[in-house]
Structure formats: C-alpha cells, structure tokens
Amino acid sequence: MRAVTPFLMFQGQAAPALALYLTLPGARLLHRQDTPGGRVQMAELELSGQRLRVTDSPVPHAFTFTPSTSLFLDCDTREEFDRVCGALGAGGEYLMPADDYGFSVRFAWLNDPHGVSWQVNLPA
Structure with a gap:
C-alpha cells in the first residue's frame, strides 16, 4: 500500500x-x-x-459531507489559527466556536461553506 x-x-x-x-x-x-x-x-x-x-462527481447523488468525518488541522500560532478559522468559517457553520475547551489552547470545529468539516486546533 x-x-x-x-x-x-x-x-x-x-x-x-x-x-x-x-x-x-x-x-x-x-x-x-x-x-x-x-x-x-x-x-x-x-x-x-x-x-x-x-x-x-460526474453522477448526481443524494449524499454529501458529514461532520462524522473531518479534517484535523494543528496550527503553530494563534495568528495562524485565527487565519484558518476565518477563511474556512466565512460562509460556513461553526459546530464548536473557537474557544479554550480545556484540551488545547484554542479549538474550533466547523463546516466550511462547501460542507467539509474541519477541526482546527492550537495545541498547548
């Protein structure tokens, strides 16, 4: 493989x-x-x-993206975290707004405007 x-x-x-x-x-x-x-x-x-x-898809289908599968991004700085969340979140939907949830310095979970789910993390 x-x-x-x-x-x-x-x-x-x-x-x-x-x-x-x-x-x-x-x-x-x-x-x-x-x-x-x-x-x-x-x-x-x-x-x-x-x-x-x-x-x-060349073929129409009745399914789309779901938050049960997401792309997880670890950011290096607060500025990078804010830039990524700003870009992906514009026109999208936040499932968990950017905040300190206790497991990292800052975390957000969102669906971008095209329906793809992203977890954006600023580790401790």
Missing part, C-alpha cells in the same frame, strides 16, 4: 472549494484536470504535507 489520501467529492463546488483551501497556510496545488464543461475532474493539493484529492 502506498498511501491513504482523503478524497473529497463535490457536486459542482470543487473549484471554489479548491480556491478556498489554497488560501490556507502550507497549501499548494499539485495537479488539476478539468472536464470540458469546466468542472473539476480530478485535483490534488497538499495542505501542510497531507495530500487531498478533490473532484466534482
């Missing part, structure tokens, strides 16, 4: 989701291939050393 890579499947929102994720610290686009219709056929980005694959 080579690697385990999170795979995010959108329904027409992959391009704006990629644009958002590429604003995060440590993010870079590794590959992107679009369909003739302009949807993301397959893209791969790296976020702080973790590869993520992103696509727009």
Whole structure:
C-alpha cells in the first residue's frame, strides 16, 4: 500500500472549494484536470504535507459531507489559527466556536461553506 489520501467529492463546488483551501497556510496545488464543461475532474493539493484529492462527481447523488468525518488541522500560532478559522468559517457553520475547551489552547470545529468539516486546533 502506498498511501491513504482523503478524497473529497463535490457536486459542482470543487473549484471554489479548491480556491478556498489554497488560501490556507502550507497549501499548494499539485495537479488539476478539468472536464470540458469546466468542472473539476480530478485535483490534488497538499495542505501542510497531507495530500487531498478533490473532484466534482460526474453522477448526481443524494449524499454529501458529514461532520462524522473531518479534517484535523494543528496550527503553530494563534495568528495562524485565527487565519484558518476565518477563511474556512466565512460562509460556513461553526459546530464548536473557537474557544479554550480545556484540551488545547484554542479549538474550533466547523463546516466550511462547501460542507467539509474541519477541526482546527492550537495545541498547548
């Protein structure tokens, strides 16, 4: 086995989701291939050393993302934590607003505007 890579499947929102994720610290686009219709056929980005694959589903489906699976980000500074939460939380929904919950200096759990769930952490 080579690697385990999170795979995010959108329904027409992959391009704006990629644009958002590429604003995060440590993010870079590794590959992107679009369909003739302009949807993301397959893209791969790296976020702080973790590869993520992103696509727009060619087939409509009745399911979407759920917070039971989330991407967990450890930040190095309070400024980075605030920047990440600000970017991902704009237009999204906080499940746990940024606060000190006793297990780290600062933590937030949110769904970004495209429905992907993120846990953002500033460890002690």
